[in-house]
Amino acid sequence: MTIDIVTERLHLRQWKDADREPYAALNMDPAVMRFFPGLQSREGSDGDIARWSAELDDRGWSNWAVETRESGKFIGFIGLTVPRRALTFMPCVELGYRLAREHWGKGYATEGARAALGIGFDRLxxxxxxxxxxxxxxxxxxVMERIGMTNADADFDYPNPAMPDGSELKKHCLYRLSRERWLRSGCT
Ligand SMILES: CC(C)(COP(=O)(O)OP(=O)(O)OC[C@H]1O[C@@H](n2cnc3c(N)ncnc32)[C@H](O)[C@@H]1OP(=O)(O)O)[C@@H](O)C(=O)NCCC(=O)NCCS
Structure with a gap:
């Protein structure tokens, strides 16, 4: 059953049909997709939602749809997933987030990411x-630094063929947060 997360300003919840349109729209925004190899088709966006909803139903956690409590409006996703590409530091659980441009600069990603960390360490x-x-x-x-993650000094080439060798998008940095450090920091 889906774990539901409520923070001061946000609700992280299971996906709804009504999220399809705004999620596809944010994936077609060049500013949102600036650090990805390209824009994402409607089909790709619907595929994300199908996969994440099934994971939320099956195991309770994945990338949650995020809405603001004040407006009930869908603003993007925040969540915990297992990467699908083979990475040298697997097995691992990855924190991710993507918000529509009009919702940047308000601290929403940081607030939701902190709550997702809480679920990952406390509940999972x-x-x-x-x-x-x-x-x-x-x-x-x-965002990673604000929530207490640290740069592992383990930069790597992300194994996505859509990112040509030498492209500035291919070289990734890795941030980590251990349970021990999270508990020591007072879980904030
Ligand atoms: C990554 C992403 C979610 C970050 O968005 P963001 O708005 O910079 O991050 P937050 O929501 O945490 O907001 C933080 C900003 O809000 C400001 N802010 C305003 N009100 C705030 C409040 N009440 N509380 C906290 N911060 C607040 C902060 O000062 C900060 O501004 P600054 O960046 O100028 O210092 C956004 O850029 C995005 O969706 N990008 C596209 C997708 C992407 O690249 N995802 C990551 C792939 S790995």
Missing amino acids: QLQEIVSFTPIVNLPSRS
């Missing part, structure tokens, strides 16, 4: 959560 009893992004994706790295 994970020993570690990682996150990774192109080195040049500074907004994403800032």
Whole structure:
């Protein structure tokens, strides 16, 4: 059964049919997709939703649809997933987030990501959560740093053939947060 997360301003929940349109729209926004190899088709966006909804139903956690409590409006996703590409630091659970552009600059990603970490460590009893992004994706790295993750100094080439060798998108940095460190930091 889906784990439901309520924070001060956000609700992280199971996906609804009504999320399909706004989720596809944010994946077609060049600003949102600036650090990805390209825009994402409607088919790809619907595929994400199908996969994440099934994971939420089956095991309770995945990438949650996020809405603001004030408006009930869908703003993007935040969550915990197991990466699908083979990475040298697997097995691992990855923290990820993607919000529509009009909802940047309000601290929503940081607030939701902190809550997702809480679920990962408290409820799922994970020993570690990682996150990774192109080195040049500074907004994403800032979220990781604000929530207490540390740069593992283990940059790597993300194995996505759509990212040509030498492209600035291919070189990724890895951030880690251990359960021990999270508990020591007072879980914030
Ligand atoms: C990554 C992403 C979610 C970060 O968004 P963001 O708005 O920078 O991050 P937050 O939601 O945590 O907001 C933090 C900003 O809000 C500001 N802010 C305003 N009100 C705030 C509040 N009440 N509480 C906290 N921060 C607040 C902070 O000062 C900070 O601004 P700054 O970046 O100028 O210092 C966004 O850039 C995105 O969706 N990008 C596209 C997808 C992507 O790249 N995902 C990561 C792939 S690995």
